[in-house]
Amino acid sequence: MSLTAPTFDNHRISRKITININQHSINVRPVIKGAFKEAANTLTEAYSADTIMGWCIRGLERKKHEEFLYTLFKNMINASSLQSRDFALQVEGCKGVLTWTNNHNGSSWPRALSTAKLARLIGWTSALRAIIKVGPSCDKMRRKVMTDHPQFITIGYVGILPHERHKGYGSALVNHVLNKADEAKHPVYVEAADPNSVKFFEHFGFKVQATVFIANHNELPVALMVRLPTVSGSPERLRIRPGRRDSDNSL
Template identity: 50%
Template sequence: MMIGAINEAAHTLTDGYANNAVLDWCSRGAPTNDFLFTFFKSLINSATLSSRDFTVQVEGCKGVMIWTNNPQGFSFLPNAAKLARMVGWVAALRSWIKYQPWRDRWRRKVMADYDDYITIAYLGVLPHEQRKGFGSALLKYVLDKADTAHYPIFVEVSESSAVPFFEQHGFVIKANGLVCNHSQLPVALMVREPVPVTEVPAPLRLKPGRRDSDNTV
């Protein structure tokens, strides 16, 4: 991804998550759209440095998904100080010091029985392009990889309306939680077991990361 593509993908996720309660809570103290765009741009930039596969877009960036196979989670998130310079300390502390550790603890708890698995961090489609199959197309990309490698997939769903979408693709709710114990921030923690396409799992083949030659962030 070049800088233009990273910006476009960040705009898509910003629009797709504009009314997300969890990210709205994280962004308090900073303009919501500015926070979302900066956060997603930084995340996409770092993810694509690890592997070009970790950010997937569909149909001219009408939908975008960020994922990883790192059992430690999203190690390519910006550190608190860097995020603070971009979005302010209040939003950075809420998202990095509070939300991210909470998210990591729950993921490790739910996935404790698995050595290898895939985590979907964010999957968003432009509001006016939803219900056209773009979300399913993005999800199929990672489902195919998971089934080939015999990997389960973990996703945290913070909007109840999205639960049926993931259930249609084989995900089941393994736990429910409240983000940082906030009663207004419920999430469903969902897992999809692999549907093996071969008896012996194949390696999870990932493209190398891009070179950080354009100083994107």
């Protein structure tokens, strides 16, 4: 639906005022290399009960489960920061962490590790289940949903430490990315795997465009959600900083 310029401007001003009032003390900044472990621990705690990840690695003992998540997220944060320093974000000493990208392949977690490395962590059966079932289940529908948007942003993972939730950290991280998206007139895509996540993103203007069931399991739904930019016009270049140098061959 097309909106007039004054509506766009008022909406954006209103949202920025809300951010300034409610989140004035929350400073969003990139995750530096020295904080990769801390950021990975935050995402590990946040996703420890994730249904889809649990389905892929079912049967693993708790310690092995946590080791897998930690290694996965540490590699994902590293890979994100190599693309752009802005693609791995944190607030308040990594109490909250968000990964995002403008890569159309998205931030699907099986791609963060090679099949061999996944297999060493969780066994070949679980590794193949993750790579063959999880990513491809959403890829085809994502391409269909975003077919009219040659340039878009994908939010990968948003994680807040359980005891630090309801303090505005998640909202600050998401709003930071949405401001980047609006400046460049880019839509934003995200996959929400549970009703609470769907409600969270709906608060920012995301709308469910399709629902995919992982490996055709009704108990493993993923909502594909899109938020259009609040400013009309052709997409512009996304203002992001270059990635950090991989001077020590990464992790």
